[in-house]
Amino acid sequence: MTPVAFATDLRKTRDLINARLEAYCLERTAEAANHGSGYVTLWHFITKLLLAGGKRFRPYILLTVYQAYAKDGNNETVLSAALAQELIHFAMLVHDDIIDRDLTRYGVRNVMGQYEDFYTSFIDDASEKTHMARSAAMLAGDILLSDAYRLMGRVDVSKQLVAEATEIMSRAVFEVIGGELLDTEAAFIQDPLISAKSIALHKTASYSFVGPITMGAVLAGASKEEVKILQAIAERLGVGYQLRDDLLGVFGSEEKTGKSVSSDITEGKRTYLVEQFEQCASSQQHEEFFKVFHNIHASERDIAHARKLLIASGAKAAVETEIAHLVDDTTGLIETLCLTESDKQTFYALVDHCLQREG
Amino acid sequence: MTPVAFATDLRKTRDLINARLEAYCLERTAEAANHGSGYVTLWHFITKLLLAGGKRFRPYILLTVYQAYAKDGNNETVLSAALAQELIHFAMLVHDDIIDRDLTRYGVRNVMGQYEDFYTSFIDDASEKTHMARSAAMLAGDILLSDAYRLMGRVDVSKQLVAEATEIMSRAVFEVIGGELLDTEAAFIQDPLISAKSIALHKTASYSFVGPITMGAVLAGASKEEVKILQAIAERLGVGYQLRDDLLGVFGSEEKTGKSVSSDITEGKRTYLVEQFEQCASSQQHEEFFKVFHNIHASERDIAHARKLLIASGAKAAVETEIAHLVDDTTGLIETLCLTESDKQTFYALVDHCLQREG
Numbered sequence: 001m002t003p004v005a006f007a008t009d010l011r012k013t014r015d016l017i018n019a020r021l022e023a024y025c026l027e028r029t030a031e032a033a034n035h036g037s038g039y040v041t042l043w044h045f046i047t048k049l050l051l052a053g054g055k056r057f058r059p060y061i062l063l064t065v066y067q068a069y070a071k072d073g074n075n076e077t078v079l080s081a082a083l084a085q086e087l088i089h090f091a092m093l094v095h096d097d098i099i100d101r102d103l104t105r106y107g108v109r110n111v112m113g114q115y116e117d118f119y120t121s122f123i124d125d126a127s128e129k130t131h132m133a134r135s136a137a138m139l140a141g142d143i144l145l146s147d148a149y150r151l152m153g154r155v156d157v158s159k160q161l162v163a164e165a166t167e168i169m170s171r172a173v174f175e176v177i178g179g180e181l182l183d184t185e186a187a188f189i190q191d192p193l194i195s196a197k198s199i200a201l202h203k204t205a206s207y208s209f210v211g212p213i214t215m216g217a218v219l220a221g222a223s224k225e226e227v228k229i230l231q232a233i234a235e236r237l238g239v240g241y242q243l244r245d246d247l248l249g250v251f252g253s254e255e256k257t258g259k260s261v262s263s264d265i266t267e268g269k270r271t272y273l274v275e276q277f278e279q280c281a282s283s284q285q286h287e288e289f290f291k292v293f294h295n296i297h298a299s300e301r302d303i304a305h306a307r308k309l310l311i312a313s314g315a316k317a318a319v320e321t322e323i324a325h326l327v328d329d330t331t332g333l334i335e336t337l338c339l340t341e342s343d344k345q346t347f348y349a350l351v352d353h354c355l356q357r358e359g
Numbered sequence: 360m361t362p363v364a365f366a367t368d369l370r371k372t373r374d375l376i377n378a379r380l381e382a383y384c385l386e387r388t389a390e391a392a393n394h395g396s397g398y399v400t401l402w403h404f405i406t407k408l409l410l411a412g413g414k415r416f417r418p419y420i421l422l423t424v425y426q427a428y429a430k431d432g433n434n435e436t437v438l439s440a441a442l443a444q445e446l447i448h449f450a451m452l453v454h455d456d457i458i459d460r461d462l463t464r465y466g467v468r469n470v471m472g473q474y475e476d477f478y479t480s481f482i483d484d485a486s487e488k489t490h491m492a493r494s495a496a497m498l499a500g501d502i503l504l505s506d507a508y509r510l511m512g513r514v515d516v517s518k519q520l521v522a523e524a525t526e527i528m529s530r531a532v533f534e535v536i537g538g539e540l541l542d543t544e545a546a547f548i549q550d551p552l553i554s555a556k557s558i559a560l561h562k563t564a565s566y567s568f569v570g571p572i573t574m575g576a577v578l579a580g581a582s583k584e585e586v587k588i589l590q591a592i593a594e595r596l597g598v599g600y601q602l603r604d605d606l607l608g609v610f611g612s613e614e615k616t617g618k619s620v621s622s623d624i625t626e627g628k629r630t631y632l633v634e635q636f637e638q639c640a641s642s643q644q645h646e647e648f649f650k651v652f653h654n655i656h657a658s659e660r661d662i663a664h665a666r667k668l669l670i671a672s673g674a675k676a677a678v679e680t681e682i683a684h685l686v687d688d689t690t691g692l693i694e695t696l697c698l699t700e701s702d703k704q705t706f707y708a709l710v711d712h713c714l715q716r717e718g
Contacts, residue, residue, distance in 0.1 A: 028533075035537030035561055036553050038544045095501065099494040122547045135458040135543055138497055142454065143536045145501060149508035150529035159518030170509035174387075177502045178394030184494055185397045188481045194395050202394055 001342075001349040009346075010060050016075075017056040020083055025050060028147070045114040046140050050090055053106025058085035058212045061350065065216030065230070068343040077156045078219045081165060084151040085212050088169065091144035092176055092207070098134055098141075099184055112137035145173070157219055164218045172211035179203030186270065196246075196272040197239060204245075205238020213237075226338055233333045233347075240326035240355040243319055246271035248359070250307060251316065256359030262303050268294025272322075277315035285309050327355050360701075360708040369419050375434075376415040379442055384409060387506070404473040405499050409449055412465025417444035417571045420709065424575030424589070427702040436515045437578045440524060443510040444571050447528065450503035451535055451566070457493055457500075458543055471496035504532070516578055523577045531570030538562030545629065555605075555631040556598060564597020572596075585697055592692045592706075599685035599714040602678055605630035607718070609666060610675065615718030621662050627653025631681075636674035644668050686714050 001009075025047040032039035059082035066078050075082075094111050097103070103113030115133035123129040152166050179202030182194055213234040217227050248257050249264040250273065264271065277289065292298045292306040310316050334347045360368075384406040391398035418441035425437050434441075453470050456462070462472035474492035482488040511525050538561030541553055572593040576586050607616050608623040609632065623630065636648065651657045651665040669675050693706045 031533070032537060035534065036541050036550055036557075038540050038548065038550070039537040042540060091501075095497060098497065101490075119547075131460075132543065132547070136540060138454060138457065139536050139540055139543075141501070142450075142504060143533060145504055146508070146529055146532040146536075149505070149511075150525065152508075153522045153525040153529075159521065162518065162521075163512045166509065166512040170505055170512075173505040174390070174502060175394065177498050177505075178391060178398040181397050181401060181495060181498055182395050184491065184498075188478075188491070189397065191395055191397065198395075 001345040003349065003352065006346075006349040006353060009064075010055065010057070013060040013063060014056040016079075017059045017082065017086060018051065020079065021050055021086060022047070024083065024147075041118065042136060042140055042143075045111045045118075046090075046144065048108065048114065049094070049105060049111055050086075052108040054086065054089070056086060058089055058208060059083065061209070062212035062216040064346055064350070065213050066220045068339055068346065069217050069220035069222040069226075071220075078216070080151040080154040080156075081215060081219060082212075084148040084169065085207075085215075087144045087148035087151065088173065088207060088211075091141045091148065092180070094137055094141035094144065096180065098137055099180070110137070111140045155219065157221075161219055161221065165215045168211055168215045168218060172207035175202050175206035179206065196270055196275050197243075200239050200242035200272065201235060204242045205235050209234040209238035209241070223338075229333055229337060233330050236326045236330045236333075237351065237354050240323050240330070240351075243272055243323050243326075244355055244357060246273045247316065247319055247323075248357075250310065253358065258359070262298075262300070265293055265303055265306050266296050266298050273310060273315055273319050276318040277310055277313050280315050280318060281309070281313040285313050323355055327351060330355075360704040362708065362711065365705075365708040365712060368423075369414065369416070372419040372422060373415040375438075376418045376441065376445060377410065379438065380409055380445060381406070383442065383506075400477065401495060401499055401502075404470050404477075405449075405503065407467065407473065408453070408464060408470055409445075411467040413445065413448070415445060417448055417567060418442065420568070421571040421575040423705055423709070424572050425579045427698055427705065428576050428579035428581040428585075430579075437575070439510040439513040439515075440574060440578060441571075443507040443528065444574075446503045446507035446510065447532065447566060447570075450500045450507065451539070453496055453500035453503065455539065457496055458539070469496070470499045514578065516580075520578055520580065524574045527570055527574045527577060531566035534561050534565035538565065555629055555634050556602075559598050559601035559631065560594060563601045564594050568593040568597035568600070582697075588692055588696060592689050595685045595689045595692075596710065596713050599682050599689070599710075602631055602682050602685075603714055603716060605632045606675065606678055606682075607716075609669065612717065617718070621657075621659070624652055624662055624665050625655050625657050632669060632674055632678050635677040636669055636672050639674050639677060640668070640672040644672050682714055686710060689714075 025043060029040055029043040029047065032043045062082045062085055063075055063078070067073055067075070070077070093105060097105060097110045098112055102110065103116060104110060109117060112133050115136045116129065119129045119132055123132060148169070149166070152162065152169060155162055155165065157165075179199055182191075182199050183203060185191075186194065186199070210231055213230050214227050217230050222230070246264070246269075248261075249259065249269070249271070250261060252259075252261050254261050263269075274293070278286070281289065289306055289309045292302040295302075298306075330351050331348065334344055334351070337344065337347070339347075384402060388399055388402040388406065391402045421437070421441045421444055422434055426432055426434070429436070452464060456464060456469045457471055461469065462475060463469060468476060471492050474495045475488065478488045478491055482491060507528070508525070511521065511528060514521050514524065516524075538558055541550075541558050542562060544550075545553065545558070569590055572589050573586050576589050581589070605623070607620075608618065608628070608630070609620060611618075611620050613620050622628075633652070637645070640648065648665055648668045651661040654661075657665075689710050690707065693703055693710070696703065696706070698706075
């Protein structure tokens with residue numbers, strides 16, 4: 001499968017998921033009207049965020065894997081499960097933004113941000129307003145999480161398969177919440193046993209890759225052995241995706257990623273790249289780097305120098321090598337899957353897309 | 360069924376649910392250990408709160424209704440659904456306490472309270488510590504909500520019944536979140552369409568009564584007509600329970616309720632009782648009452664006077680009349696249920712317990 005064909009496929013799924021998400025939000029907004037105008041407003045704010053962005057990558061991989069293994073090949077059978085992935089994802093985004101005190105997402109005001117604006121006419125005190133906006137956003141995340149499970153109840157397969165798929169979803173949520181807690185506490189509790197890679201495994205791999213990929217296979221009735229291999233592939237894809245993200249966050253093109261390529265350094269994000277740097281760097285490189293790292297007053301020139309140090313120390317190359325290993329591993333694992341050559345091509349394209357991307 | 364027999368029955372269920380909740384927490388704590396010591400701590404804090412209190416009333420009514428309709432009569436079949444009620448309840452309590460900025464519950468530190476203590480050794484800045492404690496407590500509520508649905512996947516009945524029961528749970532969550540939002544916004548947005556009774560219906564009736572009662576019946580395979588009557592009973596029980604709670608919060612015995620009988624007045628809680636007062640009171644009574652209401656500096660004598668005004672105005676009697684109507688309504692509805700006389704007796708005892716209680 002060529003990158004162009006892959007992109008077309010992804011875009012088609014995105015359009016389908018967007019249409020269904022919009023319909024779902026309309027349905028919920030109408031139901032909310034029985035509970036006062038405030039609840040309608042909450043659903044408006046949820047809708048605005050849900051439709052503002054998102055590549056719908058999780059639904060896409062769930063449907064792709066389902067298609068590869070299912071005999072009927074009808075997306076409608078499991079579309080609710082695909083939508084559920086997106087609701088879980090947004091529930092986590094809404095709560096993650098509360099923790100990070102961010103008010104924007106996808107270039108628009110997130111749920112808390114919209115509430116900050118909305119409550120301005122009602123609450124004068126700024127910290128009181130923030131508390132109320134945060135509280136409402138927390139409730140928005142709660143209903144999205146609950147509704148994700150609601151949608152799982154609508155998947156049109158056997159009881160056994162629905163139960164297994166729901167168990168996969170709850171395991172992904174269990175892991176992503178553990179990862180979120182790790183990530184939050186990492187700012188003030190030093191746990192020597194916790195590496196950036198293990199946070200990536202828990203926070204990104206679990207619900208962005210392992211969840212959708214294994215769920216797609218389970219819903220299609222794939223064998224336990226096959227699901228086990230897919231789990232191994234998904235973990236590597238998730239970690240690799242994060243490592244690539246870390247590299248792009250420092251060496252990427254802002255035009256292509258749509259994100260700052262300075263803030264990871266100035267905000268002191270402890271990525272695998274930084275961990276590698278700490279292992280490879282000379283004491284002088286170390287000293288120079290940490291004058292810039294986690295320094296929000298660092299100049300563009302300082303940041304450029306920090307980038308050079310990450311290269312000169314060998315840290316960047318070490319991450320690239322690690323990604324190359326993950327590409328090899330996943331490629332080898334994909335070869336062993338009980339799939340047609342054409343379905344395997346889709347998996348290879350997925351690896352390329354996640355691990356070799358530029359944006 | 361005598362009140363004593365009812366109390367014994369409730370206590371037996373409580374012991375069973377407590378034992379299962381403890382086992383569940385132990386299992387989750389062990390799994391959390393794979394995700395760093397921080398996640399183990401989070402599960403310790405959840406466990407402490409979960410086992411600190413709670414009458415397990417929601418699991419009790421689910422099991423009681425199930426027993427009345429099921430042919431097998433084996434609690435084990437639906438015990439996961441009963442536990443799920445309790446996890447949902449605690450998820451909501453944890454998030455509700457965050458919104459209310461409360462740090463204790465059942466006489467112990469709640470999840471956020473425990474984190475405030477725990478983070479003291481790591482974070483000096485008080486507001487930063489509060490933010491982190493609140494963030495961790497939010498994640499604790501999230502995993503409890505997710506795990507409630509996880510448990511629903513383990514209920515040992517047909518796919519159709521599990522799907523219906525899950526739909527009931529998600530409806531209850533949808534309504535309680537709407538009610539929570541209403542309640543939160545009521546402090547600063549005046550919506551003339553929203554009464555204390557409608558908040559009671561959404562916030563208390565939905566997930567404390569309608570959810571467990573209709574779920575118990577659905578899981579036992581009760582007919583749609585029967586479930587409809589049970590829904591009507593549950594709504595009235597829930598509203599009546601809240602109205603009784605409002606009366607006890609002002610006229611109750613602190614010894615029996617374990618709660619302050621002044622704070623509802625001094626904190627200005629807009630209950631149905633207060634709404635009735637506003638309708639019945641003379642302008643002088645009105646003026647005198649609102650000098651005490653929502654006045655945290657009010658003396659014991661002031662509060663005693665406010666109580667007298669609630670009686671003299673006829674507001675207390677109006678609420679008692681409303682409760683008496685609800686007792687009549689529910690009693691009439693119970694008579695029409697397709698149940699044995701002995702099972703109906705359990706329902707009458709439930710009405711007594713909820714609407715005529717003293718603590």
